Amino acid sequence: KTIDLDILTTAFAGIETIADPAQVAKLSQDYHTFSPVLVPKLEGKVGDIVVRPANEEEVLKVAAICAKYRVPVTVRGAGTGNYGQCVPLHGGVIVDMTRMDQIVWVKPGVARVEAGVKLAALDKQAREIGWEMRMTPSTYRTATIGGFIAGGSGGIGSIQYGLLGDRGNLLALQVVTLEDEPRVIKLRGDDVQKVNHAWGINGIITQLEIPLGPAYPWAEVIVTFEDFMAAAKFGQTLGNADGMIKKLIAIFASPIPQYFHALQQYIPEGVHSAFLMVAEPSLESLPGLVQQYGGQISYEKPAQEAGKGPHLAEFAWNHTTLHARTVDTSITYLQSMFPADTNLQLVEHMYHYFGDEVMMHLEFFRANGKVTVGGLQLVRYTTEERLNEIIRYHEKQGVQIANPHTYIIEDGGRKVIDPEQLKFKEMVDPYGLMNPGKSKVLQLKIKS
Numbered sequence: 535k536t537i538d539l540d541i542l543t544t545a546f547a548g549i550e551t552i553a554d555p556a557q558v559a560k561l562s563q564d565y566h567t568f569s570p571v572l573v574p575k576l577e578g579k580v581g582d583i584v585v586r587p588a589n590e591e592e593v594l595k596v597a598a599i600c601a602k603y604r605v606p607v608t609v610r611g612a613g614t615g616n617y618g619q620c621v622p623l624h625g626g627v628i629v630d631m632t633r634m635d636q637i638v639w640v641k642p643g644v645a646r647v648e649a650g651v652k653l654a655a656l657d658k659q660a661r662e663i664g665w666e667m668r669m670t671p672s673t674y675r676t677a678t679i680g681g682f683i684a685g686g687s688g689g690i691g692s693i694q695y696g697l698l699g700d701r702g703n704l705l706a707l708q709v710v711t712l713e714d715e716p717r718v719i720k721l722r723g724d725d726v727q728k729v730n731h732a733w734g735i736n737g738i739i740t741q742l743e744i745p746l747g748p749a750y751p752w753a754e755v756i757v758t759f760e761d762f763m764a765a766a767k768f769g770q771t772l773g774n775a776d777g778m779i780k781k782l783i784a785i786f787a788s789p790i791p792q793y794f795h796a797l798q799q800y801i802p803e804g805v806h807s808a809f810l811m812v813a814e815p816s817l818e819s820l821p822g823l824v825q826q827y828g829g830q831i832s833y834e835k836p837a838q839e840a841g842k843g844p845h846l847a848e849f850a851w852n853h854t855t856l857h858a859r860t861v862d863t864s865i866t867y868l869q870s871m872f873p874a875d876t877n878l879q880l881v882e883h884m885y886h887y888f889g890d891e892v893m894m895h896l897e898f899f900r901a902n903g904k905v906t907v908g909g910l911q912l913v914r915y916t917t918e919e920r921l922n923e924i925i926r927y928h929e930k931q932g933v934q935i936a937n938p939h940t941y942i943i944e945d946g947g948r949k950v951i952d953p954e955q956l957k958f959k960e961m962v963d964p965y966g967l968m969n970p971g972k973s974k975v976l977q978l979k980i981k982s
């Protein structure tokens with residue numbers, strides 16, 4: 535269906551819009567560029583106009599206009615998603631939420647924010663009363679809370695608190711529907727799961743209540759190891775050490791640390807490394823553990839200097855891929871979850887089996903009460919066929935892969951969309967306007 539831009543522009547009068555094609559094209563992008571498979575598939579996909587609501591009232595107006603003219607709607611925060619989640623497949627209106635950046639309130643243990651608030655901004659304000667975000671993606675400086683909840687999975691802090699989808703990591707939210715007469719729906723308790731990680735297909739999130747954790751002074755530490763499996767086992771043991779408070783345990787096999795230019799002097803060529811964020815009171819217990827695994831502490835930055843120099847969090851999670859790609863653009867990545875096994879046998883198997891083609895990057899996090907090892911392995915990409923072969927091999931051996939090389943929700947980490955989310959979708963988006971084309975079951979529904 536062709537979209538009459540004049541009609542839309544007139545209808546949006548009074549609300550900030552961007553129609554300049556170059557800017558619209560820019561705001562139709564995200565970081566799917568990490569995937570050589572997604573790039574050609576999403577090339578040239580752009581919206582028709584960007585609208586930037588300043589408050590919920592304006593979101594309601596935008597929703598009414600889009601429903602009236604049956605225009606596709608792609609909501610975006612900062613556009614740092616990795617799977618083309620906010621690339622519009624069928625043009626239409628891009629709803630940029632970044633002007634809605636009010637922190638409504640912060641109380642001990644919980645904050646209420648508008649969806650466009652940047653994670654770092656909330657963290658800063660929460661710290662003033664001794665609290666902080668429980669977990670942030672490594673993009674915390676730019677990413678929005680709405681985008682993290684709708685498109686992210688976890689990150690720095692997940693070693694303590696688990697993943698975003700875990701019960702308790704999102705307390706409440708409200709969404710604007712895409713009905714003829716849009717409404718604000720408020721969800722609390724388990725009902726929040728109807729919108730959690732829904733990739734912007736289940737209503738426009740306007741506000742959220744996010745639980746906070748106590749703010750610790752976080753020291754940053756690099757430990758180097760001659761042996762990769764010693765580094766991995768050290769990570770698992772530190773993860774399991776419940777008395778030690780930590781926020782990050784990332785393990786990098788050689789040559790990955792060589793991609794981190796700013797840290798080169800702390801990581802000699804050929805060694806493997808662990809990047810850690812540990813609460814300062816727990817630091818004294820660290821050297822003993824490091825020694826037990828034959829490691830060496832090569833860098834230690836006290837919490838007081840957190841604002842100075844490189845921040846280790848910005849080398850971990852998917853920032854590792856970012857740094858590697860600035861050196862070699864043929865590198866891409868996997869997202870995987872290894873079965874709980876304290877001997878890390880499958881990690882060891884994959885490490886040797888693929889050698890330099892799949893470079894090991896491990897992130898430890900909590901899942902269902904257990905410290906689990908995830909992989910964001912770096913892959914030296916050759917062909918899509920080979921990439922799929924690598925993925926299939928992992929799956930056959932029992933490693934779960936959340937494929938980052940697809941923009942279809944069910945083909946990624948989700949596998950199936952929760953029936954409750956689907957029921958909610960039918961109610962809030964009766965015309966199927968929200969981020970169309972991103973879900974298999976919804977595509978089938980629209981066709982039938």
Ligand code: FAD
Nearest residue numbers: 611612613614615619671678680681685686687734739851
């Ligand atoms: P966007 O990319 O703008 O949007 C993401 C999804 O949410 C889209 O589907 C969009 O439609 C939807 N959405 C956005 N706002 C709303 C709203 N208000 N209402 C409804 N739907 C909405 N992710 C992690 O989980 N952990 C990581 O550690 C991590 N590291 C990363 C490192 C790099 C270098 C990069 C490029 C990405 C990384 N990501 C990571 C992915 C991404 O940065 C995060 O998920 C981030 O939180 C997304 O926020 P955003 O504001 O950029 O969302």
